[in-house]
Amino acid sequence: MTDFNKQHDFNKQLYSLGLKTVVERYLSHFFDLHGDVLPPEGLYHCVMGEIEQSLIEVSLRHLKGNQVQTAKLLGINRNTLRRKIQELRISCES
Numbered sequence: 189m190t191d192f193n194k195q196h197d198f199n200k201q202l203y204s205l206g207l208k209t210v211v212e213r214y215l216s217h218f219f220d221l222h223g224d225v226l227p228p229e230g231l232y233h234c235v236m237g238e239i240e241q242s243l244i245e246v247s248l249r250h251l252k253g254n255q256v257q258t259a260k261l262l263g264i265n266r267n268t269l270r271r272k273i274q275e276l277r278i279s280c281e282s
Contacts, residue, residue, distance in 0.1 A: 211235075241276045244269070253280050
């Protein structure tokens with residue numbers, strides 16, 4: 189089996205689990221790594237920031253950098269999208 193096929197199979201497995209399950213498993217593992225010690229404060233903002241950044245980056249990439257279409261797809265105002273792009277330091281190159 190080629191590396192491409194292995195990656196494709198892995199991606200299919202992740203997709204079939206659903207985002208909620210994948211995130212729950214990731215967070216459970218994250219807490220397990222910390223043992224009896226809580227992770228640093230700010231976990232909510234850290235996780236939400238990473239998800240938000242990925243969502244915007246992937247959407248922009250698939251829409252070839254078109255911010256108007258990306259804003260419509262995400263259901264947010266284009267000025268909000270532009271602010272998020274700046275705040276998260278996202279490259280707009282397609």
